[in-house]
Amino acid sequence: MSNAKTSIAKRRKMSDIRKDNLKQILLSAENLFAERGYSSTTISAIALQAGLPKANVLYYFKTKETLYKEVLTQLLVLWMQHMDEMTSDQHPNEALPRYILQKMKQSKQQPNASRIFAAEILHGAPYLREQLQTDLKAQFIKTCQVFHDWIAKKWMDPISPEHLLFMIWSSTQAYSDFALQSSLLMDKDELDDNDFDAGLELISRLVLKGCGINLV
Amino acid sequence: MSNAKTSIAKRRKMSDIRKDNLKQILLSAENLFAERGYSSTTISAIALQAGLPKANVLYYFKTKETLYKEVLTQLLVLWMQHMDEMTSDQHPNEALPRYILQKMKQSKQQPNASRIFAAEILHGAPYLREQLQTDLKAQFIKTCQVFHDWIAKKWMDPISPEHLLFMIWSSTQAYSDFALQSSLLMDKDELDDNDFDAGLELISRLVLKGCGINLV
DNA sequence: AAATATCCTGACCTATGGGTCAGGTTTTGG
DNA sequence: CCAAAACCTGACCCATAGGTCAGGATATTT
Secondary structure, three states, rough: OHHHHHHHHHHHHHHHHHHHHHHHHHHHHHHHHHHHOOOOOOOHHHHHHOOOHHHHHHHHHOOHHHHHHHHHHHHHHHHOOOOHHOOOOHHHHHHHHHHHHHHHHHHHHHHHHHHHHHHHHHHOOOHHHHHHHHHHHHHHHHHHHHHHHHHHHOOOOOOOHHHHHHHHHHHHHHHHHHHHHHHOOOOOOOOOOHHHHHHHHHHHHHHHHHHHOOOO | OOHHHHOOOOOOHHHHHHHHHHHHHHHHHHHHHHHHHOOOHHHHHHHHHHOOOHHHHHHHOOOOOOOHHHHHHHHHHHHHHOHHHHOOOOHHHHHHHEEEEHHHHHHHHHHHHHHHHHHHHOOOOOHHHHHHHHHHHHHHHHHHHHHHHHHOOOOOOOOHHHHHHHHHHHHHHHHHHHHHHHHHHOOOOOOOOOHHHHHHHHHHHHHHHOOOOOOO
């Protein structure tokens, strides 16, 4: 009763406070980093959007860099997921379209991940280099191997696994990274479901036909 | 003789001085903006790289924003070139691979253009919106019309012209925007000619086969 | 209920970077 | 050769943003 906070929202456990605040900060940071990039994003802005005083944000994350790294790490997990769901025993006519679909869904539903990731790489990946060379690379090699196996089984033409993957990544992520450009060119406020469907269809079609993968 | 400058490099005309300095400044700015992005790039850094005092850079460009806009405008021209070389009377089995080749060449030889452009769009295109909605859009519509004509002539399957163009842009530009990622994943210092060739071949193949374009 | 750990925050410090300016030098035009 | 125009620049100004800190509030433990 002595204090507005505790009277309105009844006592919260400390662990809850911490969890809630961290979540809010990370969410706000993610949005702002995606929107403005690392150096244009200020801690005050993050604090404001998170509904906390600046000093409180600094209480949880000693530096802006720490906060950014944390956001990055979380997003890399997101970015990498689904890749390992393609395996050698699946036929590419199922596995590839499914992966493309998942990447497109992510571009639609979580554009921030791809955008922050893109900006980081564009500027030399100063904070992500390590993880790219370890985590992502391991998964990359595995996936290339899967493609390779598919080729050996004559399930697809002998194309370069590495470059096929690069192509799938870039063309699907374009639907978040360059969505603004696309929508400007097509006279829309933003991309709608039809656009994502059209993109999905086109990319799947090009990959399947281009790799000589027989439809069932 | 009274001064080191004039004694070493004999007198330069004023217009030359201006031209040289502008060139140096724009070049340095381009490199730094591409490398670090807009807000991480300082005028002092640009000046240093251009071999001029900071105040001299500010003499030519009143503000950092002016300089950035100038760089952007120059790069947009670069970025857009070649698109208008595809016309309705050409067969796509020639025109498309040629365009893809040109985009790939640009990714290799002038990666800065694509990178600065990408960063600008990623962050909401605050300085480029106008030109996207006028210049680029005009060219975009024309090119889509060309694709449309090809489809009408049964030279290619009825795919979405807009999304095909998005796909070509994103997959070719990836060879500059995400070159770092690719090289890290493939254990190289940087992409070499073979990589660009492999990318070119793969993208061309996917586009041609995917769009059902008959090779001659 | 007292002691302790965690959380919170306004006020403050400092470095940096964009931008100004006054006074200089060099080039040009007459 | 002289005046005007163009060019140059070290020193300065100031707003901002990252980060510190001391002291207070709240929660937990004993």
